[in-house]
Amino acid sequence: MEKSFNKILKSHKESNGSIISLLQQIQNEFGYIPEKAVFWFSNILDIPASRFFGTATFYAQFNLKPRGKNIITACCGTACHVRGGDRLINNIKNEIGLSGEEKTTGDRKFTLEQVACVGACSAAPVVIINEKVYGKITPEKLKKEIKALKES
Amino acid sequence: MEKIRVKVCMGPAGILAGGAQVLSAFEKELKDKKICVELKSGCSAHKVGCRGLCAKDVLVEVAIGDNKTSYQSIKPEMVQRIVEEHIIGGKPVAEWGEDQNYRNFFKKQVKVLLSDCGEIDPEDINAYIAVHGYEAATKVLTSMTPEETIKIVEDSGIRGRGGAGFPTGYKWKQCRRDPNEPKYIICNADEGDPGAFMDRAVIEGNPHSVIEGMIIGAYAIGSHDGYVYIRAEYPLAVERLEMAITQSRQAGFLGKNILGTGFDFDIKINLGAGAFVCGESTALMRSIEGKRGMPRPTPPRSVNKGLWGKPTVLNNVETFANIPYIIRNGAKWFASYGTEKSKGTKVFALTGKIKNPGLIEVPMGITMKEIIYDIGGGIDSGKKLKAVQTGGPSGGCIPASLMDIKVDFESLAEVGSIVGSGGMIVLDEDDCMVSMAKYFLQFTQDESCGKCVPCRIGTKRLYEILERITKGKGKENDIDLLQELGKDVADASLCGLGQSAPNPIISTIKYFREEYEAHIFHKKCPAKVCRDLVTYSIIEKVCKGCGACIRACPVNAISGEKKKPHKLNQETCIRCGSCFDVCKFKSVGRE
Numbered sequence: 001m002e003k004s005f006n007k008i009l010k011s012h013k014e015s016n017g018s019i020i021s022l023l024q025q026i027q028n029e030f031g032y033i034p035e036k037a038v039f040w041f042s043n044i045l046d047i048p049a050s051r052f053f054g055t056a057t058f059y060a061q062f063n064l065k066p067r068g069k070n071i072i073t074a075c076c077g078t079a080c081h082v083r084g085g086d087r088l089i090n091n092i093k094n095e096i097g098l099s100g101e102e103k104t105t106g107d108r109k110f111t112l113e114q115v116a117c118v119g120a121c122s123a124a125p126v127v128i129i130n131e132k133v134y135g136k137i138t139p140e141k142l143k144k145e146i147k148a149l150k151e152s
Numbered sequence: 153m154e155k156i157r158v159k160v161c162m163g164p165a166g167i168l169a170g171g172a173q174v175l176s177a178f179e180k181e182l183k184d185k186k187i188c189v190e191l192k193s194g195c196s197a198h199k200v201g202c203r204g205l206c207a208k209d210v211l212v213e214v215a216i217g218d219n220k221t222s223y224q225s226i227k228p229e230m231v232q233r234i235v236e237e238h239i240i241g242g243k244p245v246a247e248w249g250e251d252q253n254y255r256n257f258f259k260k261q262v263k264v265l266l267s268d269c270g271e272i273d274p275e276d277i278n279a280y281i282a283v284h285g286y287e288a289a290t291k292v293l294t295s296m297t298p299e300e301t302i303k304i305v306e307d308s309g310i311r312g313r314g315g316a317g318f319p320t321g322y323k324w325k326q327c328r329r330d331p332n333e334p335k336y337i338i339c340n341a342d343e344g345d346p347g348a349f350m351d352r353a354v355i356e357g358n359p360h361s362v363i364e365g366m367i368i369g370a371y372a373i374g375s376h377d378g379y380v381y382i383r384a385e386y387p388l389a390v391e392r393l394e395m396a397i398t399q400s401r402q403a404g405f406l407g408k409n410i411l412g413t414g415f416d417f418d419i420k421i422n423l424g425a426g427a428f429v430c431g432e433s434t435a436l437m438r439s440i441e442g443k444r445g446m447p448r449p450t451p452p453r454s455v456n457k458g459l460w461g462k463p464t465v466l467n468n469v470e471t472f473a474n475i476p477y478i479i480r481n482g483a484k485w486f487a488s489y490g491t492e493k494s495k496g497t498k499v500f501a502l503t504g505k506i507k508n509p510g511l512i513e514v515p516m517g518i519t520m521k522e523i524i525y526d527i528g529g530g531i532d533s534g535k536k537l538k539a540v541q542t543g544g545p546s547g548g549c550i551p552a553s554l555m556d557i558k559v560d561f562e563s564l565a566e567v568g569s570i571v572g573s574g575g576m577i578v579l580d581e582d583d584c585m586v587s588m589a590k591y592f593l594q595f596t597q598d599e600s601c602g603k604c605v606p607c608r609i610g611t612k613r614l615y616e617i618l619e620r621i622t623k624g625k626g627k628e629n630d631i632d633l634l635q636e637l638g639k640d641v642a643d644a645s646l647c648g649l650g651q652s653a654p655n656p657i658i659s660t661i662k663y664f665r666e667e668y669e670a671h672i673f674h675k676k677c678p679a680k681v682c683r684d685l686v687t688y689s690i691i692e693k694v695c696k697g698c699g700a701c702i703r704a705c706p707v708n709a710i711s712g713e714k715k716k717p718h719k720l721n722q723e724t725c726i727r728c729g730s731c732f733d734v735c736k737f738k739s740v741g742r743e
Contacts, residue, residue: 018442020425024384058444058601060426061384078347078541078577079503081591087728094706116428116595118385119349120164121501121575122206122509135168139704139730 004029005040019047019055023062032063060115068104068111070149072096073128077117080125088125089114091139095146109150154217156187156195156239161211161270163202163353163511164388169209170228175199177231178212185235201357203270205257206510211270214238222250253529257508260526262489264497265473266513269357274392277399280360286405288479289367293413298328301372305475307483309495314340314431314468315546315572316648317494317561323465327373327455330463335375338459338466339366340436341382341389344428345544346595348575350499351469353511355382355389358473359396363419365472367405368479370417373465378419381436384426394421428545428599432647433458433466435601446603447647468573470499490516494560498571504541504578507532514559521555524578535580539663543572545592545599546652548659549585568659570652584681585664586671590618592656596649607650610641614657622682626672631661680742683727687743690731692717694739701731701740 008025015021026037033056042049056062074080074089089112093099096110104111120126123135129145158178162171178197182188188195203211208224214234215221221244223234230248238244272279280286292301306321327335339362343351355362366378382390397419400406408416422440430436430445437459439445458464474496478486487495494516500523503509507529514523520540524530531537539549548569550557557563564571579588597611614637617630627633638654645651661668670676677685690701690710695717702710702718709725712718720731732740 018440020439020442021423024423024425054444055442058427062425076346076595078544078575078591079509081346082504082577082579082583082588084729084733087730087733090726090728091706091730115385115426116344116599117346117348119343119352120168121347121349121503122165122209123168124503133168135165139706139733143703 001034001036002040005037009041009044019051020059023052023056027062032066035064065104066108068108070110070130071113071128072110072146073113073115073118075118075120075124075126075128076114077119077121077124077126079121080117083124085125088127088137088139088142091142092127092146095143110146154194155215156182157213157215158182158197159200159203159213159215159271160197161201161203161209162199163206163209163270163356164349165206165209165510166202166211167388171199171210173228174210174212174226174231177228178235181231181235182239185240187235187239198273199275200271201269201274202353202511204261204266204510204512205254205508207508208254214244216242222254223248224250224254253508256529257510257512257527260518260522261513262497262515263513264477264486264489265354265361265470266357266499266511267477268361269354272358274357274359275395277360277396277403280358284480285360285476286364286403288476289364289405290411292368292371292479293411293415298372298374301368301479302328304479304483305372308478308486309483309490310471310474310478310486311494311561312468313470313474313498313573315543315570317571320467320471323455323467324369324372326453327463327465330456332456332463334377334462335373336459336462336464337366337370337373337375337378338436338440338464339378339380339469339472340431340433340466341380341386341393341469342424342431342436343383343386343469343573344431344599345546345573345575347501347503347541347544347577348573349501350511350574352386352389353501354469354473354499355386356392359389359393360400361473361476362393362469363396363400363406365467365475366419367410367417368475369465369467369472371415373463375465376416376418378417379422379440379459380419381422381424381430381440384423390421390423397421427601428595429601429647429649432649435647436466437464444601446601447649449646470574491558491560491562493562498559498574500574500576502528502576502578504576505531505533505535505580505583506578516560517558519555520550520557520559523559523576524555528578531578531580533580533582535582537578538581538583539579539585541577541579541588541656542575543570543655544575545595546570546648546655547572547575548655549579549588549663550659551663568655568662570655582679582681584622584677584679585660585667586618586622586677587679587681589656589660590615590622593618593653596653600649600653604644604646604650606641606644607646607653610637610645611650611653613637614641614654618657621668621671622677623684624671624675624682626668628672630672631665631668635661686727687722688720688725688727688729688732689722689741689743690718690720691739691741694737696737696739698737700734700736704730704734706730
């Protein structure tokens with residue numbers, strides 16, 4: 001881990017970036033913001049850890065917990081909403097077995113994220129599965145895709 | 153032989169419809185048939201940004217010499233025939249070409265800042281230069297004073313395209329006058345409104361126009377450092393913008409001593425991290441500084457105390473993209489479009505229950521009716537138009553009875569909505585207006601930064617009241633309470649997010665009060681949307697026993713043998729509506 005930290009530190013210093021860009025780099029590397037990383041950088045840059053946590057929790061993009069192997073991103077934009085986005089999200093939750101406010105399944109196989117709008121409104125409803133964008137997706141097609149991921 | 157150009161739409165919807173596959177099919181065919189080899193540079197197939205009519209993607213244009221033919225709904229397997237019959241045979245494939253609907257979609261549009269978007273290769277600076285790109289920046293930097301530049305922008309009457317509609321020229325002038333240094337210029341590409349993709353389309357389709365607009369703005373106010381604050385959710389836009397900035401730097405339009413004029417200016421990209429409130433100018437600046445993106449009270453305004461406490465101009469993507477065209481064609485030309493107080497054209501993202509969803513550019517002052525019926529082709533579901541939602545979570549719903557209204561800053565404000573950044577969502581009879589208001593309040597209470605109490609707590613309470621109404625637990629005086637609390641939140645909140653958050657509620661109560669009353673007093677959702685107020689059942693007489701609903705039901709509440717009427721267990725049913733959606737025989741009833 002320390003090796004990655006040093007690499008990030010170097011590029012952070014070169015680009016003269018902010019805490020946000022540093023957190024973005026950490027998340028790119030690990031998929032989330034490990035607590036260890038926060039304390040390491042806090043120590044070395046002499047910035048209170050509270051500022052890291054304060055910033056990380058403010059922005060929706062940052063995860064303080066590890067995410068699942070497969071990331072499903074459901075668009076909650078208005079166009080998707082009026083095209084049945086809510087029902088799709090419920091379907092996804094049922095399919096992967098998520099309840100309540102949880103985002104990641106117990107076996108860490110799936111993470112469901114909801115974003116405000118991916119800007120592909122004409123193809124609503126839109127779901128992104130592992131960075132592949134699916135437009136005009138139906139509950140059946142979604143079921144099929146998730147089933148394939150479950151078996152893989 | 154004449155030049156052959158094939159343009160394949162690779163905007164967000166074009167890519168989803170398989171634009172990349174269509175493009176490579178063209179490349180392969182043109183190569184295999186030895187068309188491109190013989191012609192060398194006179195032949196090309198390339199990607200372009202959004203061409204507008206997203207409903208009919210993939211859109212393709214084949215140009216032989218000056219003869220242009222547009223194709224719609226093109227799939228890779230159709231490419232061979234187009235190449236053989238049209239490019240080789242000289243006869244366009246009429247049945248795949250533009251039809252009346254296609255022509256209608258473009259007829260009432262006026263393309264100003266989208267004129268090159270969807271025409272040129274967004275990843276090639278030379279394509280932009282070929283359509284007079286960077287001529288405006290060259291003219292400004294080599295032959296005009298900053299004051300002259302500001303004068304043209306002021307005379308054009310352009311107002312900020314981000315939502316508030318603040319006069320751009322005036323903003324620049326104020327910043328120019330401030331004696332403090334250094335000055336900053338920021339492009340707001342944090343397009344956070346759900347249901348809007350104008351900025352994304354402009355950056356992906358013609359990123360150089362935004363850069364050129366920023367160069368002109370920087371020169372006018374006297375800034376040497378520019379930032380583009382862009383959403384991380386738009387990876388392709390980020391990629392194309394980065395590419396464009398690099399190319400622009402190499403070509404000498406960015407960097408030190410631009411075009412030998414001694415003027416220095418460069419642009420940095422700042423990735424947003426997913427906070428709607430960062431679309432607010434002071435919050436956005438704090439976010440660039442690496443802090444929590446929380447707004448501060450104004451004044452002092454950003455033009456005096458902005459980024460790092462220095463004078464800063466912040467404009468929206470669309471505003472900057474307009475600037476090169478204004479400089480090139482003059483203030484008078486720009487002001488010839490639009491109404492007295494709202495000049496020029498505006499880009500809208502037309503979506504929802506509409507036949508032709510897509511990206512449109514219309515002169516300000518066009519009527520809503522023209523947009524919905526002439527350009528949009530009307531409602532796609534065969535149902536009646538109910539309302540048009542504009543301005544996202546800060547806007548309101550305009551009812552079907554007001555479709556003669558003009559679309560400009562003043563007219564929309566008069567009926568309780570806003571132009572906003574340009575999202576336009578068409579709603580039909582199947583949309584519940586209470587649920588719509590709840591949807592937006594859920595969004596704003598979630599995105600409230602928490603700094604000021606009226607917004608942090610007020611939006612939450614508003615949401616809770618709407619939530620209980622949609623659950624059939626509304627109280628008698630809830631409508632009054634929503635209006636009263638809504639007014640308080642609007643009056644007392646610190647920034648635009650809170651001030652405009654009650655708009656969706658206020659406007660829906662104003663025009664659809666009876667729907668609120670049906671929920672509260674009769675425990676009914678007239679549009680049959682609110683889960684707790686509808687029940688599903690299978691109409692045994694109609695059911696063919698096809699099993700589609702059994703497969704669709706996420707909780708296995710439906711059972712039955714093949715070809716025999718199915719049964720729905722009300723106790724297990726979660727009222728998700730999946731069965732209703734999949735049944736082809738209309739045998740699922742909804743009450």
